[in-house]
Structure formats: structure tokens, C-alpha cells
Amino acid sequence: MKSDRLLSILLLLQTRGTVPAGELAERLEVSVRTIYRDVEALSASGVPVYAQRGRNGGIALLPGFRTDVTGLTADEARALFVLAAQGAHAALGLDAALASALRKVMAALPAPHRPAAEQTSRRILVDPVRWMSGPRAAVDVEELHDAVFADRRLLLHYRHSGTETPRAHTVDPYGLVVKAGVWYLIADLEGVPRLFRADRVKRAVLTQEPVVRRAGVEPADVWEELRRQVEERPGDVRLRVRVHRSRLDLFVRLHTGVLTGRPEPEGDSAGEWLLAELAVPELAWARSLLSFGPNLEVLSPPEARRVLAEAAAAVTRLYAENG
Secondary structure (H helix, E strand, O other): OHHHHHHHHHHHHHHHOOEOHHHHHHHHOOOHHHHHHHHHHHHHOOOOEEEEOOOOOEEEEOOOOOOOOOOOOHHHHHHHHHHHHOOHHHHOOOHHHHHHHHHHHHHHOOHHHHHHHHHHHHHOOOOOOOOOOOOOOOOOHHHHHHHHHHOEEEEEEEOOOOOOOOEEEEEEEEEEEEEOOEEEEEEEEOOEEEEEEHHHEEEEEEEEEEOOOOOOOOHHHHHHHHHHHHHOOOOOEEEEEEEEHHHHHHHHHHHOOOEOOOOEEOOOOOOOEEEEEEEEOOHHHHHHHHHHHHHEEEEEOHHHHHHHHHHHHHHHHHHHHOO
């Protein structure tokens, strides 16, 4: 709607200052000609907006002009108040700031929208921690948060997975990501994007060297690249398995990331067993399937069956020796 677009232009100019007409057109998904018509409409309604020509020109408001109009719809107001349940603010030490910001937003909301916003903050709960993930060590995310905004290189003393002794790395930080309740620092190490779990950072020291980031690369770009590397890691070993229908939901939930396709019925579609294929990094990974007991059988390759048989035999011997 045109009224929504006019308000969006007003708020963007109020937040950003001078904005090129082309950028406004791209963000609002209209033509530059439409933007200039909208600017004329704002001006006719009494908003002191003007166009600057030239290389550094754009659309701007007269200095000092502000509006208290929020322009929030009922759904937009409810969406904002879901933020109160995200949990990331506590790790950053921003809980009090969030509460204060939401009080200010509530005061600015049109009266009819306030009850729905208040109900949303009480009735929509977001717990980012996975089930049965166990207790987590305290993480000083505030220190990493400060480092990300300092625009300086960071000396990390970091413990890699499977090791006990931290190693020192000088990295160029881009930002922080919280995924399923776990915080990560995304940074370049010698120009290569890397992911560092915050709970493995033993010490973080700001250096005096300015940060060196790849030109035109945003934190979201780095995260997307790293996320794909983790989620789309090719499996070198293909396991063909049969799983009992009673355990199918749990099997799919736990192994979505390595399933190559949807499990298919074995033989008769009404049978109790389904066939599936998993793409996993190594044969030893197959040991994790022992948790399904007799409700899952690895059919191939033979080497994977041998790994499972040896692991099961070792468990049998352990309990036999202890009576």
C-alpha cells in the first residue's frame, strides 16, 4: 500500500539521513520514478523532505525534523514483543536494555494494539536450548561482543574439539551467531572463514592491529558459507539400514542431516520395517546406531556391520566380566 511505503520512506530517512533514491527503490521494490512521486506526496503533506542532486546526493529530511509516529501494525507490534523471549539478550548483558526498549515501544503503540502485544510477550515462549543438552559452561559472550565492535584483530586462545590444550590464533572477527543456544564467533583466520565456539574460547585479547575483512563481505555472508560447509559436508561412507516403524520418528529426527532421502517401506508397504540410506563421514560413525538396539539393522557395507558387531561384542564382554 502507498501509505505503508510513504511511512517506510519517512522512517528510513529519519534513521539513515540522506539515502539515494535508487537504494530506496530497491529496498521498497518500486521504481525510482515512484520514489520521487512519493517524495512529492510527503512534501505536499507537510513533511520537510527534499532531493539532493549530484554524486553524493539523495533524498533527505530537513535537519532536526523528527516524527513520533511508529506506524506499527498490530502484527508488527506482536512480532516485536516476541523478542523478549529469545534469550540471547541475557548472554549479551542486554536484558535490562531490552525491557526498557519494549516499555518505550509499548508507550508509543496505538492503544488498541497494546493488549495483543502484552499477551504475546506472556504467551509465546522461546527456549533456544535443545532437549537433554546437559549443563553448559558459563560463556563470556560480552567480551566477544565488545571485540566484534572494536574493529581490531583478536588474539584467541582456543581449545579445538578433541584436544585439551588451547592454541593461539589471531583472527579478524565479523560477528557473533547463536544457534540452538550455542554461541559462535565467526571470523577469518589468515583470510579463511572459520567458526569458533564461544564455550571453547579460553581467553580473548584485543590487539592494536586494525581488523582486516574481505571487501564487500557481510557477517551474514560468512555465516551462510560456514553453515553450508557444516550442513552440506559430503558423506564418504553410505550406510544402508532398515529401521523398525516404531522408532522411525526418532530415527529421522536424529539423522535428518545425514539421510540421503525419505525412508521407504521394505517390501510390503504395510510392513514394520523401512529402508533408508545415510551418508556419514566414516565407518566408526555407525557405532552411534547401536542406541536403537534391535530396532535398527545396518545392511551394508559389510565393513560397517563388522564395526557394529565388534562394538556390541565389546559391550557384551564388559558386562559379562562384571557378572
